[in-house]
Amino acid sequence: MIRFSKASKIPCRSFSLEALTTCPASKDKNGDLVPACKGCYATTGNYRFPNVKAPRLHNQEDWKRKDWTQEFIAELDNDRYFRWFDSGDMYHIKLAEKMLDIMIATPWVKHWLPTRMHKFPKFAKVIAKMQVLPNVVVRLSGDEIDGTVIDGETTSTIIPYADDKVGKDTLVCGAYERAGKCGSCRKCWDKSVKVVAYPAHGKKMLGLIARQAA
Secondary structure (H helix, E strand, C coil): CCCCECCCCCCCEEECCCCCCCCHHHECCCCCECHHHHCCHHHCHHHHCHHHHHHHHHHHHHCCCCCHHHHHHHHCCCCCEEEECCCCCCCCHHHHHHHHHHHHHCCCCEEEEEECHHHCHHHHHHHHHHHCCCCEEEEEECCCCCCCCCCCCCEEEEECCCCCCCCCCEEECCHHHCCCCCCCCCHHHCCCCCEEEEECCCHHHHHHHHHHHC
């Protein structure tokens, strides 16, 4: 059985996995966590509770089922927006291929996929196929927390503070003016928005920012 997540901050359901254990791109060439992942919100707070971890652990095995793709498509019958991974990532190429099949089969759903798996060449072809779909935005996530913008059609970065200066192609996420909620905003799902900059938030990330600034 597929288990979806529904974070109160976002306006739709999500499919999620356990953070870090399904995020091979969270580490640099030395095996250390990249800055953006050192402050990962999905390793703190409610994400540590057994009842929150359980569906993510379940999904790590469940996606391998033969009927998983068709069941997932059927589950999205009434969805209009969907987010992949409020924790975790598409860590396996076969999972990525199944996700592509779901995206193709659900043109009525706008899919938003934030991912770091673009760092691995074997994912390039499936990501490219996702990106050409009119109902899909793949936001390639950057590793830094200083506003560095990476190359890509649609990407995201983290900035230390909401009032930091950003480039003309960058939109600063306004959720943190609304108690962390998306509200009516759907810019993360909008292909015309090249870069979304997320102001650092959460005690873990803000602490990391403060230590770097010291």
